[in-house]
Amino acid sequence: MTDWKKIYQEIEKADSIMLTTHENPDGDGIGSIVALYHHLIAKEKKCRILLTSMLPEEYRFLDPDNKFEIFEEAKHTEWLGNVDLSILLDIGNYTRTGRMWNVIQQNDTTVVNIDHHPYPNGHPFTINISDINASATGELIYSYLKAIDPGCLSKKVYEAIYIAIMTDTGSFSYNNTNVACHEIAANAIKAGVDTAKIHQKIYGSSSRSRIKLLAAVAASLQFTYNGKLVWFKITKEMMKKANATKDDVDGFTDFARAIKGVEVSVMIFDNADNSCRINFRSKGYYSINKIAQYFEGGGHSFAAGAKVIGKISDVSSKVVEKTIEIMKEQEEVID
Ligand SMILES: [Mn+2]
Numbered sequence: 001m002t003d004w005k006k007i008y009q010e011i012e013k014a015d016s017i018m019l020t021t022h023e024n025p026d027g028d029g030i031g032s033i034v035a036l037y038h039h040l041i042a043k044e045k046k047c048r049i050l051l052t053s054m055l056p057e058e059y060r061f062l063d064p065d066n067k068f069e070i071f072e073e074a075k076h077t078e079w080l081g082n083v084d085l086s087i088l089l090d091i092g093n094y095t096r097t098g099r100m101w102n103v104i105q106q107n108d109t110t111v112v113n114i115d116h117h118p119y120p121n122g123h124p125f126t127i128n129i130s131d132i133n134a135s136a137t138g139e140l141i142y143s144y145l146k147a148i149d150p151g152c153l154s155k156k157v158y159e160a161i162y163i164a165i166m167t168d169t170g171s172f173s174y175n176n177t178n179v180a181c182h183e184i185a186a187n188a189i190k191a192g193v194d195t196a197k198i199h200q201k202i203y204g205s206s207s208r209s210r211i212k213l214l215a216a217v218a219a220s221l222q223f224t225y226n227g228k229l230v231w232f233k234i235t236k237e238m239m240k241k242a243n244a245t246k247d248d249v250d251g252f253t254d255f256a257r258a259i260k261g262v263e264v265s266v267m268i269f270d271n272a273d274n275s276c277r278i279n280f281r282s283k284g285y286y287s288i289n290k291i292a293q294y295f296e297g298g299g300h301s302f303a304a305g306a307k308v309i310g311k312i313s314d315v316s317s318k319v320v321e322k323t324i325e326i327m328k329e330q331e332e333v334i335d
Pocket of ligand 1: 168
């Protein structure tokens, strides 16, 4: 059991608190922030939410009062440099706090990390809660609130936690789905959360440009390694042609993984700044976080990501080559 009192002591001591999650935030990071934010405000903390990238369209309903801010050096450096406590949620790797990390690091105060990603190479935090058995960071936030502030578990807070768990478990279908997340879902329904409506808000609102881009991706899938590896590029031209935004690509790597015979899928997305975002997914036979770690990224055994500097053509050949190499290595070990 996690010693949540230790975390609460840090929160009690702090007057100003910053909450954040990884760049290109997902439902788990956003839901965890919203749930914890309600608790911190109830404790009369001066709390701000800073992100390094925009809140995706489908999650904007979680922020009716515009509390999510995009980190800007000129606007936030002073505040962030003097904040009493920074809480990082679901970040996977501290580098995924992007430009904010320099400021957080220089600030000589407490940094608490709450996550369900593994940290194989140590960590730079004051307190690190990393529970890889949790389905989602949202499950850990629930555990914290249940232990420390159960009165805070309102319908709104349950809704945020439910979104964290639903999105990180692929709507309760991936192999990280556990007893706790079904219990939380049951409690959320008891608290009045309309789970069908939430599912529709998040997954039933694909933009036309997203589907146009998905069609281009589907037409360009590259199968290799006896069909066990599928990979695809998303170039600037493809994005322009579909009139798509980077949020539109969420879930594409899962879509490719779902193909019969495929074990691993890889997306290589051109960030248009001489770097590429790489997403890896595995059906369960191969651990792909080892590949992500090779490229200084992070993640879980079957869902991971990294950022690689370079042109998309160079990056894709490097990534595909390394992926096959690591898949082969794992076969040797397993056989
Ligand atoms: Mn997560």
